Structure formats: structure tokens, C-alpha cells
Amino acid sequence: MLLSRGMVFNLQFSGGTFFKHFTTCKSTTTTATKSISTTVFNSLSHFTALTSPQKHQIHLYVDALLQWNKRMNLTAVKEVDEVMERHVEDSLAILQPLRDSYRSHCGVPDDKLKLVDVGTGAGLPGIILAIACPEWDVTLMESMNKRCVFLEHAVGVTGLSNIQIVRGRAENLGQNLCFREKFDIAVARAVAEMRILAEYCLPLVRVGGLFVAAKGYQPEEEVRKAEGAIEKMGAFLSQVCSVQSQSPYGQRTAVICIKDRPTPMKYPRDPGIPTKEPL
Secondary structure (H helix, E strand, O other), X not given: OEEEOOEEEOOOOHHHOEEEXXXXXXXXXXXXXXXXXXXHHHHOHHHHOOOHHHHHHHHHHHHXXXXXXXXXXXXXXXXXXXXXXXXXXXXXXXXXXXXHHHHHHHOOOOOOOEEEEEOOOOOOOHHHHHHHOOOOEEEEEEOOHHHHHHHHHHHHHHOOOOEEEEEOOHHHHOOOOOOOOOEEEEEEEOOOOHHHHHHHHHHHEEEEEEEEEEEOOOOHHHXXXXXXXXXXXXXXXXXXXXXXXXXXXXOEEEEEEEEOOOOOOOOOOOOOHHHHOOO
């Protein structure tokens, strides 16, 4: 389903997929996020570098997340400070290495990018990146309908116009010609191990694009095991870099892969197989 300026169009995709695109709308939220503590605020170097309107959008998103989290399981964290440290700041932390890698390896400016967040869940990091980079077109892919309902609400209250929400499994969407190899960058955070993520994400990335996985401390063994899967998807491991994050949950790492040839059509495999039989 495509939603544009109050008009609704039904679009048919295999696997029960639908998507919505949002044009500019005013925020309708009437609540405000509880204040961030001074100690936490001073540690949020990425957040504090945003403009005032962007900070306001993030406050609206965090408020919506915590309100909806009382009714459905979106995140294990319950307090504003923890959401800001664990989710917002960590999502922003991958932005600089993502941009640096795209500029150096792709040889073109990083404006007007098409980015897909695979298994976005509550919209992390996709919504945060869409706020920080309003010139990018961001697609949020999520298989669970109830999470898509929350994402629609979050996009509405923040007034974001550069987000498309797609409901469906990565295995199906990667075989759908509307999405296959259509994105400059695919990102994933807290979704699965690298062998599985490679098969989920790289079929969606155009040749010459990037796949960026947000990982925790010392993911080297996990990455080593995934090198074969990355190669089969038509990509190679570019770098594993530490990212600047003051989160108390440990060092964060960005695993960056570059796609240099098309993904064979047999990938991704049928739903469930990448998890049961990782490459």
C-alpha cells in the first residue's frame, strides 16, 4: 500500500509485502519526552551535534517509543536516558564511518543516498539516520505487522517525509525486483549474526554500494566466519572499525562490506533457510 497526500493505492507484491511512503506532515503528538539527565546529555556527542529541529524530532520519536513500549515489546529499555545512550547515540555513531567509507570507496558524494534498514524493529537505526540525514531516502524493512504500525505512528509524529516502510521478510524482498540491488547502502543492527545478515542485506545493495552491520565489542571471530557468505553474495569485507560511542554498554563496531559484483539469483534462499543453514 502506497500512501501519498491522502490518496491510497493498492500495490500487489509477492509474500504479502506492502509499503507506505510518507510525505511531509506536521507532528500530532501532544506529549513531551522526560528530560535527559545532565550527565547523560553531556556524553551524547553525536546527538548534541544535531540541529535543534533534529533534536526535537528525536525527542518526539523517543517519547513515542516509550509510550508504545508500555503496550507492546519494542525495546527492553524503559527510561529516556537509557534509550538515548543505548539506541539513539549508538545509531548516530555509525553515521561517520558509513559516510567516510561511501565517499572513499564509491567515489561519489553521500547526498541523495538510498538506504535500507533491514529488520529495523522499532526503527533503529533507520529513523535516527533519516532524521540526521533528511536528504537521504530511507526504507525501513520489518516483517512484523505490529512493529510496522508503530513505525507508521513514529514517522507521523516526527513529520519525516523521507521514509518508506516495507513489511516483509528479507528473504522475499531480496528476490523482489522492486527492491533487489536498488539501494546504495544497507544497514542492520541487532538482527542476526554476520553470516545470516550477509544473505539478508547484500542482495538489496547495488553493485558498488555498501553493507554496514552495527556490532558490539570484538566481533572479529563472527566476521571471520562470515567471509565466505559475504563473498558468495558478491561482496568483500572492507573494514571492521571501532565507532565513537559513550554508551555504557561497551565498545561499538561497524563492519563494512563493499559489493563489487551482482548477487547470484539463488540468493537469498527461501524464508527461514539462512537462519537454519547459514552459509
